[in-house]
Amino acid sequence: MIIRLxxxxxxxxxxxLATLVAFGNITDxxxxxxxxxxxFMMDTIFPGATITYRSIQSPWxxxxxxxxxxxxxxxxxxxxxxxxxxxxxxxxxxxAVFNRTKKMAVAGLTLGFLxxxxxxxxxxxxxxxxxxxxxxxxxPSAFRFFVTIILVLIYLVQRDVELDE
Numbered sequence: 001m002i003i004r005l006x007x008x009x010x011x012x013x014x015x016x017l018a019t020l021v022a023f024g025n026i027t028d029x030x031x032x033x034x035x036x037x038x039x040f041m042m043d044t045i046f047p048g049a050t051i052t053y054r055s056i057q058s059p060w061x062x063x064x065x066x067x068x069x070x071x072x073x074x075x076x077x078x079x080x081x082x083x084x085x086x087x088x089x090x091x092x093x094x095x096a097v098f099n100r101t102k103k104m105a106v107a108g109l110t111l112g113f114l115x116x117x118x119x120x121x122x123x124x125x126x127x128x129x130x131x132x133x134x135x136x137x138x139x140p141s142a143f144r145f146f147v148t149i150i151l152v153l154i155y156l157v158q159r160d161v162e163l164d165e
């Protein structure tokens with residue numbers, strides 16, 4: 001039972017993280033929007049970098065990108081909360097039932113991984129050269145997030161066995 005509870009709580013911990021990130025982005029919209037704007041504009045990467053042709057200068061695209069990020073973070077939070085609660089409700093179920101209750105949590109963790117690994121690490125970090133910016137480099141934070149998420153996902157998908165009587 002402790003392993004099942006552990007899995008449920010770890011999914012809820014990721015849900016809390018995604019909730020706090022989304023909440024921060026919504027309630028401190030201006031500060032966090034500035035981050036996205038500078039990444040898209042590529043105005044703080046190494047001088048002379050030859051990838052600046054990739055920059056996006058349009059404010060409406062900055063807004064759309066930021067709203068997309070907030071949406072993905074919020075969806076990650078909702079899916080992980082729903083998945084974590086389903087796991088808690090299924091703690092005493094048979095192994096087959098408990099293993100099936102993981103689907104929502106797997107979806108939430110997968111979306112979270114994709115948000116931070118693809119969105120921040122690949123697109124922001126590599127396509128927009130965010131790693132070159134001293135002021136607006138979110139790569140280390142994104143790495144911490146998606147590694148934590150993938151570790152929880154790997155742990156969660158380990159098949160659970162029947163509970164001891």
